[in-house]
Amino acid sequence: MIKVVIFGSGNLAQHLILALQKASDVELVQAFARNEKDLLKVLDSDKITSNYNHIKNADLYIIAVSDNAIQEVSNLLPFSNKLVAHTSGSVAIEMLNDKNRKAVFYPLQTFSKNKEINFSEIPICLEAENTTDLQILKQVAKTISDVVYEINSKQRKSLHVAAVFVNNFVNHLYQIGNDICSDNNVPFDILKPLITETANKILMLSPTNAQTGPAKRRDTTTINAHLTFLSDENQKNIYKILTKSIIDNDQKL
Amino acid sequence: MIKVVIFGSGNLAQHLILALQKASDVELVQAFARNEKDLLKVLDSDKITSNYNHIKNADLYIIAVSDNAIQEVSNLLPFSNKLVAHTSGSVAIEMLNDKNRKAVFYPLQTFSKNKEINFSEIPICLEAENTTDLQILKQVAKTISDVVYEINSKQRKSLHVAAVFVNNFVNHLYQIGNDICSDNNVPFDILKPLITETANKILMLSPTNAQTGPAKRRDTTTINAHLTFLSDENQKNIYKILTKSIIDNDQKL
Numbered sequence: 001m002i003k004v005v006i007f008g009s010g011n012l013a014q015h016l017i018l019a020l021q022k023a024s025d026v027e028l029v030q031a032f033a034r035n036e037k038d039l040l041k042v043l044d045s046d047k048i049t050s051n052y053n054h055i056k057n058a059d060l061y062i063i064a065v066s067d068n069a070i071q072e073v074s075n076l077l078p079f080s081n082k083l084v085a086h087t088s089g090s091v092a093i094e095m096l097n098d099k100n101r102k103a104v105f106y107p108l109q110t111f112s113k114n115k116e117i118n119f120s121e122i123p124i125c126l127e128a129e130n131t132t133d134l135q136i137l138k139q140v141a142k143t144i145s146d147v148v149y150e151i152n153s154k155q156r157k158s159l160h161v162a163a164v165f166v167n168n169f170v171n172h173l174y175q176i177g178n179d180i181c182s183d184n185n186v187p188f189d190i191l192k193p194l195i196t197e198t199a200n201k202i203l204m205l206s207p208t209n210a211q212t213g214p215a216k217r218r219d220t221t222t223i224n225a226h227l228t229f230l231s232d233e234n235q236k237n238i239y240k241i242l243t244k245s246i247i248d249n250d251q252k253l
Numbered sequence: 254m255i256k257v258v259i260f261g262s263g264n265l266a267q268h269l270i271l272a273l274q275k276a277s278d279v280e281l282v283q284a285f286a287r288n289e290k291d292l293l294k295v296l297d298s299d300k301i302t303s304n305y306n307h308i309k310n311a312d313l314y315i316i317a318v319s320d321n322a323i324q325e326v327s328n329l330l331p332f333s334n335k336l337v338a339h340t341s342g343s344v345a346i347e348m349l350n351d352k353n354r355k356a357v358f359y360p361l362q363t364f365s366k367n368k369e370i371n372f373s374e375i376p377i378c379l380e381a382e383n384t385t386d387l388q389i390l391k392q393v394a395k396t397i398s399d400v401v402y403e404i405n406s407k408q409r410k411s412l413h414v415a416a417v418f419v420n421n422f423v424n425h426l427y428q429i430g431n432d433i434c435s436d437n438n439v440p441f442d443i444l445k446p447l448i449t450e451t452a453n454k455i456l457m458l459s460p461t462n463a464q465t466g467p468a469k470r471r472d473t474t475t476i477n478a479h480l481t482f483l484s485d486e487n488q489k490n491i492y493k494i495l496t497k498s499i500i501d502n503d504q505k506l
Contacts (some may be wrong), residue, residue, distance in 0.1 A: 067472070067474075067475065068474070090475050090478060090479075108443055108444070108446070108447055109446060109447055109450060110447060110450055110451060110454070110465055115454070115457065115458075117450070121446050122446055123443045123446060125443070147443075147446075149440075149443060151439065154437065155437050155438065155439045157478075157482055158433050158434065158436070158437035158439055158482070159434070159437075159439055159443060159444070160479075161433055161479045161482055161483060161492075162429075162430040162431075162433040162434055162439075162444060163430070163444060163447055164466055164467065164479060164492070165426045165427075165429045165430045165433070165491075165492075166426055166427055166430040166444050166447060166448050166451065167447050167448075167451045167465070167466065168464070168465060168466030168467070168468060168469070168499070169426050169491075169492075169495045170423050170426050170427075170448075170451050171451060171454075171455070171460055171463050171464050171465075172460070172464065172468075172495055172498060172499050172502070173418045173419055173422050173423050173426070174418075174419055174423075174455050174460040174463070175460035175461065175464065175502060176415075176418045176498075177415040177416070177418045177419040177460075178415075178459070178460050180411050180414055180415040180418070181411065181412070181415050183411070184407065184408050184411035184412075185408065186404065186408045186411055186412055186415075187402075190361055190376045190378070190400075190402060190404075190412060191361070191412070191415060191416060191419050192455065192456060193361070193362060193374050193375055193376060193400075194361055194362055194363060194416055194419060194420050195419050195420075195423075195452050195455055196452055196453075196456070197362060197363055197370070198363060198419065198420045198423055198424060198452070199448050199449055199451070199452030199453075200449075200452075201363065201368070201424075202424070202427050202445065202448055203445060203449070204368065205368075206431070207424055207425075207427040207428035207430075207431050208428065210424050210427070211421070211424050211425065211428065212363055212420070212421060212424075213417055213420065213421030214417065214421070215421060215425075216421070219320070221320075221321070222320065222343050225343060225410075226343075226413075226414045226417060229410055229411070229414055230414060234498055234501065237494065238418075238422075238494060238495070238498060239414075239417070239418075239422075241490065241491060241494060242421075242422045242425055242491070245425060245429075245487055245491060246421070246425050248487065249425070249428060
């Protein structure tokens with residue numbers, strides 16, 4: 001039985017706490033939160049602490065706090081030579097304090113409060129300083145997810161940047177679609193089946209083969225009609241830049 | 254029984270032919286293709302013609318050809334006072350020849366050959382010159398789809414522009430995510446659960462509430478680290494512009 005302690009009370013920490021409690025071969029012995037109340041809806045109160053001196057013994061400590069708090073939490077740990085992992089896509093493994101064995105346990109997904117998530121489909125990207133530690137991380141990761149990868153710091157950084165494009169920026173394009181609809185009294189709901197299908201297509205086709213639309217077809221009549229239609233300068237600018245990028249990308253192929 | 258003739262042999266025409274053959278209360282009497290062979294895998298040969306003089310009598314003629322061929326096909330029709338609809342999101346209803354009753358039958362979805370599609374979930378946007386014609390369009394649309402909207406030409410134009418953002422441009426962001434992964438020897442597959450969840454979230458949350466990431470958090474440390482990481486000038490530029498757009502959008506709220 002691998003014993004785990006989790007630090008944090010945000011979306012990711014809560015989802016991890018729920019997933020690890022259900023997992024076999026892993027025992028979630030404790031969770032640490034500055035404000036213990038924040039975890040009461042996911043964990044029994046006797047397993048929650050806000051005092052660094054009360055942290056229990058464990059095989060793996062997972063620091064699932066916001067990026068800028070990782071270093072501080074790792075510095076405050078009152079023990080040494082233990083396996084300590086952070087969960088961030090963008091923080092270097094070296095940010096963890098040297099007194100413990102450093103690792104990364106990065107689940108690549110977007111977590112929202114109040115939206116349940118199936119952890120078994122979430123890729124978990126692991127990094128450790130030696131193979132023994134990597135084995136412990138793998139054992140824990142595999143109890144909650146079917147997709148576990150070993151990823152070094154540079155690869156993890158690239159994944160985090162790529163994730164900003166396919167998640168944060170994609171959602172912002174949904175926002176622009178929504179704004180255009182509401183400016184023209186059209187329900188945004190009409191676009192939802194298209195949004196779903198666009199994401200589903202990429203599971204079977206490469207992005208190159210899935211690309212359609214006026215830019216792909218070099219349909220300048222439609223492109224110009226769209227630019228004339230758009231009155232918002234920011235929307236117009238994004239339309240121009242992404243259209244040009246699609247055309248340039250095609251010419252590289 | 255409403256009789257329908259379809260013009261075209263592309264993705265949309267083929268999907269419409271398949272859907273209408275399965276529909277009750279509608280009879281697909283014929284399909285027209287310049288090259289009859291193009292339709293043999295979706296329709297019996299005796300129902301296919303390439304000769305304008307052999308077009309059968311019908312209650313509704315659907316011109317499902319590429320945007321720039323709509324006007325030509327509509328001009329070549331050898332009859333008048335019939336109900337003729339095109340299927341384009343971006344072509345004005347007035348582009349159809351005046352000799353017939355003009356209409357639009359626009360299914361808002363992305364169609365790929367060799368990828369089956371559930372037509373019942375595809376929104377169909379209808380426009381006609383009078384309520385009698387609109388009723389005919391509605392009857393046909395409802396036999397293949399559960400989501401049928403009456404949408405005027407200006408609204409349809411806005412939908413088409415919005416669709417470029419949430420479909421074509423979103424797919425291009427998948428392309429960039431894919432490029433960043435392959436440049437760093439990371440399998441693009443790791444990002445697929447994130448892509449799926451990003452699209453699923455928008456079915457329950459508004460884009461504003463679903464927005465996460467460094468721009469939303471004003472996390473300039475991460476934003477600058479990402480910009481340093483990106484070496485491709487085009488990717489860098491798109492990153493900057495979409496980050497600024499997310500921040501500006503937030504400040505409008």
